[in-house]
Amino acid sequence: MSAVWRASRAAVRRRRLQTIVIGLVVFSSTVAIVVALGLLEAASVPFDRAFAQQRGAHVVASFDRAGVSDGQLGATARRPGVAAAAGPFEQAVITLPEAGAEAGAEAGAEAGAGAGTESKTPAGPRTITGPLTVVGRADPAGPVDRVRLLAGRWATRPGEIVLHARGAERELGTVISVPGGPELTVVGWASSLSRSAQAWVSPDQIGALHPTGAQMLYRLTGSASATDGRIEKAMASVTADLPPASLLASQSYLSIKRDVGRAASAYVPFLLAFGILGLVVAVLIVANVVSGAVIAGLRHIGVLKALGFTPNQVVSVYLVMVLVPGAVGCVTGTVLGGIAAQPLLKSVFMGIGTQDLAVGISPWVYGVTLLGMPVLVVLAALVPALRAHRLPAAGAISAGSAPRAGRGRRVQHALAGTRLPRPVSLGLGLPFARPGRTALTLAAVVLGVTTVTLATGLSRTMSAYGEAVQRVGYVHTVVHVGKPQFGEPAPKQGDAETEALLRSLPGAVHVTADAWIEVGLAGYPETVGCQFFRGDSDTLGETIAKGRWLEGPGEAVAPPAFLKKRGLEVGDRVTFTLDGETATATIVGESMDGMPDRLQSNWETLTAFAPDSKANQYEVRLAPGTAVGAYNAAVRAADPGLNPQALSATNRDAVIITGSALALTVLLATVAALGVFNTVLLNTRERRRDLGTLKSLGMTPRQVVVMVVTSMAALGAVGGLLGIPAGIGAYRLIMPAMTDAAGVSLPAFMTDVWHAPVLALLALTGIVIAALGALFPARSAARLTIAKVLHNE
Numbered sequence: 001m002s003a004v005w006r007a008s009r010a011a012v013r014r015r016r017l018q019t020i021v022i023g024l025v026v027f028s029s030t031v032a033i034v035v036a037l038g039l040l041e042a043a044s045v046p047f048d049r050a051f052a053q054q055r056g057a058h059v060v061a062s063f064d065r066a067g068v069s070d071g072q073l074g075a076t077a078r079r080p081g082v083a084a085a086a087g088p089f090e091q092a093v094i095t096l097p098e099a100g101a102e103a104g105a106e107a108g109a110e111a112g113a114g115a116g117t118e119s120k121t122p123a124g125p126r127t128i129t130g131p132l133t134v135v136g137r138a139d140p141a142g143p144v145d146r147v148r149l150l151a152g153r154w155a156t157r158p159g160e161i162v163l164h165a166r167g168a169e170r171e172l173g174t175v176i177s178v179p180g181g182p183e184l185t186v187v188g189w190a191s192s193l194s195r196s197a198q199a200w201v202s203p204d205q206i207g208a209l210h211p212t213g214a215q216m217l218y219r220l221t222g223s224a225s226a227t228d229g230r231i232e233k234a235m236a237s238v239t240a241d242l243p244p245a246s247l248l249a250s251q252s253y254l255s256i257k258r259d260v261g262r263a264a265s266a267y268v269p270f271l272l273a274f275g276i277l278g279l280v281v282a283v284l285i286v287a288n289v290v291s292g293a294v295i296a297g298l299r300h301i302g303v304l305k306a307l308g309f310t311p312n313q314v315v316s317v318y319l320v321m322v323l324v325p326g327a328v329g330c331v332t333g334t335v336l337g338g339i340a341a342q343p344l345l346k347s348v349f350m351g352i353g354t355q356d357l358a359v360g361i362s363p364w365v366y367g368v369t370l371l372g373m374p375v376l377v378v379l380a381a382l383v384p385a386l387r388a389h390r391l392p393a394a395g396a397i398s399a400g401s402a403p404r405a406g407r408g409r410r411v412q413h414a415l416a417g418t419r420l421p422r423p424v425s426l427g428l429g430l431p432f433a434r435p436g437r438t439a440l441t442l443a444a445v446v447l448g449v450t451t452v453t454l455a456t457g458l459s460r461t462m463s464a465y466g467e468a469v470q471r472v473g474y475v476h477t478v479v480h481v482g483k484p485q486f487g488e489p490a491p492k493q494g495d496a497e498t499e500a501l502l503r504s505l506p507g508a509v510h511v512t513a514d515a516w517i518e519v520g521l522a523g524y525p526e527t528v529g530c531q532f533f534r535g536d537s538d539t540l541g542e543t544i545a546k547g548r549w550l551e552g553p554g555e556a557v558a559p560p561a562f563l564k565k566r567g568l569e570v571g572d573r574v575t576f577t578l579d580g581e582t583a584t585a586t587i588v589g590e591s592m593d594g595m596p597d598r599l600q601s602n603w604e605t606l607t608a609f610a611p612d613s614k615a616n617q618y619e620v621r622l623a624p625g626t627a628v629g630a631y632n633a634a635v636r637a638a639d640p641g642l643n644p645q646a647l648s649a650t651n652r653d654a655v656i657i658t659g660s661a662l663a664l665t666v667l668l669a670t671v672a673a674l675g676v677f678n679t680v681l682l683n684t685r686e687r688r689r690d691l692g693t694l695k696s697l698g699m700t701p702r703q704v705v706v707m708v709v710t711s712m713a714a715l716g717a718v719g720g721l722l723g724i725p726a727g728i729g730a731y732r733l734i735m736p737a738m739t740d741a742a743g744v745s746l747p748a749f750m751t752d753v754w755h756a757p758v759l760a761l762l763a764l765t766g767i768v769i770a771a772l773g774a775l776f777p778a779r780s781a782a783r784l785t786i787a788k789v790l791h792n793e
Contacts, residue, residue, distance in 0.1 A: 007317045021674045023325035025285045028667040029278035030333025034369050036275035038341040038361040039267050047260050057145045057194040057217040058225040061250040065214050068246040081224040081234040086144040087216040090136040092209035094178050095579045135197040136206025144217040145194045152188030158205045162188040164198045182208050259596055266742035269734045274664040277451050284444045285675040286380040318385040319378055326377035334369050423703040427710030441679040445719030448672025449766045453727020455665040459658045460753040466654030474541025475647050476628050479618040482641040491641035495614040502618055505634045507626030510536035513615035522575035534603035545745035547589035553604030556585040561596035561743025581609035594743035676712050676773025684781040701782035708778035709771055716770025720763045
């Protein structure tokens with residue numbers, strides 16, 4: 001074994017450039033695959049892990065308290081398919097107007113000491129308003145849905161409440177005044193991965209909140225909780241003995257899992273595509289390197305066998321020769337991939353509304369990569385290395401390294417008869433001398449062009465998506481109304497006067513008043529954030545994927561994720577509920593974004609059930625040439641209670657996807673260029689004798705460069721023609737997978753990205769990759785002197 005190691009080390013030192021190529025290729029591919037696998041794992045595994053630890057509820061069910069007894073609900077825990085159950089818990093819905101929250105914040109300073117806390121004022125822009133689903137529960141533990149306390153303690157007596165944390169909220173001691181009910185002091189912040197409630201009180205307190213429902217939490221057996229259909233079937237069995245219509249609503253954990261993993265799942269398809277492309281290119285290049293090393297080292301193989309190396313030892317020499325740089329590239333790529341994945345994971349899971357997920361790269365990702373990539377390298381090298389196994393010692397020693405006579409001669413002779421410049425005709429004939437090597441190199445170029453084409457399509461679509469989301473050119477600044485409960489000054493004037501003020505300032509063209517309100521939907525347990533418009537809403541530049549924008553009262557626009565989550569579609573009706581009042585709206589359009597709990601409607605719909613509502617922000621479109629900063633300064637000077645913020649022209653998701661695609665494209669295009677580099681290096685080394693002869697006949701160094709670069713540029717042109725359709729096909733597979741995972745619906749103009757100028761530029765990509773990869777070894781070959789080349793003749 002020591003002899004094999006010494007021979008392998010000598011081969012590594014002798015082929016330094018090829019060793020570097022293998023290391024870089026494996027490194028680049030490893031980075032791509034670590035990031036892809038890490039994100040794939042993060043899309044589901046952290047949720048499953050946390051869900052199991054907290055004994056999450058597969059189903060959160062709300063029942064009509066008037067129609068079913070505690071005994072009947074308790075009996076459902078023993079139905080087939082139920083592994084564990086908790087409840088019944090009394091459930092109430094309370095509506096907190098903004099004024100109540102403001103008063104509560106002022107009273108919080110006085111109540112803070114009694115709650116045993118230090119923080120007496122809210123730490124961030126958290127407004128405790130809107131409808132809250134409150135459950136009476138004695139403690140956060142239990143057989144199902146173990147609620148995790150993040151700050152403070154559990155509510156154990158009347159006058160206390162624990163709120164569900166949706167972000168980084170931790171303010172304790174705030175007093176909430178329930179209209180027509182008691183005052184409740186916030187004594188804790190908690191997180192339920194099952195999203196079973198938005199707040200909890202003690203069982204002694206829930207009666208004062210006038211509960212109308214009862215909550216049951218179910219964990220189902222493994223088979224019963226596998227799919228939406230099975231969960232629905234299991235719940236039908238669970239409620240079979242209950243009175244009809246007693247089940248008001250139920251929530252499956254699968255919908256929560258999809259919400260949590262939606263952002264990560266959107267990135268997985270394109271990252272996996274880049275990772276797979278990188279692996280395939282790596283296999284091709286490693287096979288090409290080893291094949292060339294075997295052909296160029298025939299005499300060396302014969303000498304090794306003559307010295308007593310067995311055929312298996314000779315094969316081992318070549319496998320170890322590629323395994324050493326492959327292992328180095330794999331280790332460094334795994335480390336850098338893990339580092340690169342961390343900010344991506346942080347960005348992807350930012351703002352998902354759960355405090356329970358420990359997101360990171362799992363050890364199995366590193367283990368699979370560190371073990372799998374070297375195995376892949378060895379398998380890629382094995383087939384060409386087996387050629388050395390079959391060669392007899394005498395035949396290997398006597399064999400030359402030049403191509404056999406007659407290989408590609410017909411093509412070369414045909415090209416010689418053309419009017420092409422001689423270096424060009426010679427260059428076009430070179431690839432036919434080694435058809436196997438040429439095929440591997442061409443495949444690498446095709447995959448490089450495929451990568452660039454895919455990245456171009458993704459970037460153009462995401463750029464259009466980002467501009468549409470940020471409404472570039474339509475909304476320039478958003479003016480927020482000050483919140484006194486958070487120490488901000490209140491506006492000097494009322495709602496209508498504030499809108500008139502914004503319209504009167506120099507540069508304003510259109511002003512739209514928005515009211516963001518948490519409302520309930522009849523038949524569904526969760527509240528949704530609804531944006532109601534007044535004014536110039538048709539100038540906001542909202543992109544509609546299906547249907548149309550708002551035109552009159554009683555209309556709503558919903559995202560595709562909202563519709564899918566609730567089994568709705570354009571044309572269906574929804575009923576808003578707030579403070580016991582209701583209003584109905586028809587869904588007339590499907591918006592583009594992927595928010596599963598957001599609706600948009602007009603002001604007339606809002607006034608039908610909440611006539612006293614006021615706008616809490618204003619969106620302003622400015623005249624061309626108006627400085628946003630100057631307008632915002634005028635707003636602040638006119639009313640310190642208004643907080644204008646310029647709308648960014650960039651979208652975070654679009655920037656992340658475009659940036660990731662660009663980085664991976666540069667990596668894989670570089671890998672493809674390295675494949676060309678390796679091929680040219682092998683070709684020029686094998687044809688040193690031919691190069692010396694051509695130089696002795698008068699070929700200049702510049703003509704040598706032209707000949708060598710032309711040989712690869714021709715492959716690049718063919719690779720471009722083959723890679724563009726492959727890249728377009730990959731785009732048409734990956735983009736729908738991304739939008740479906742993200743719950744986004746893109747209009748046709750965002751995916752119609754393949755136009756003649758773009759395709760013409762992409763057609764040159766293969767030539768650029770091939771020419772760049774060939775340039776350095778071509779210049780090296782041009783600098784060879786005739787005496788040095790013919791030294792051994």
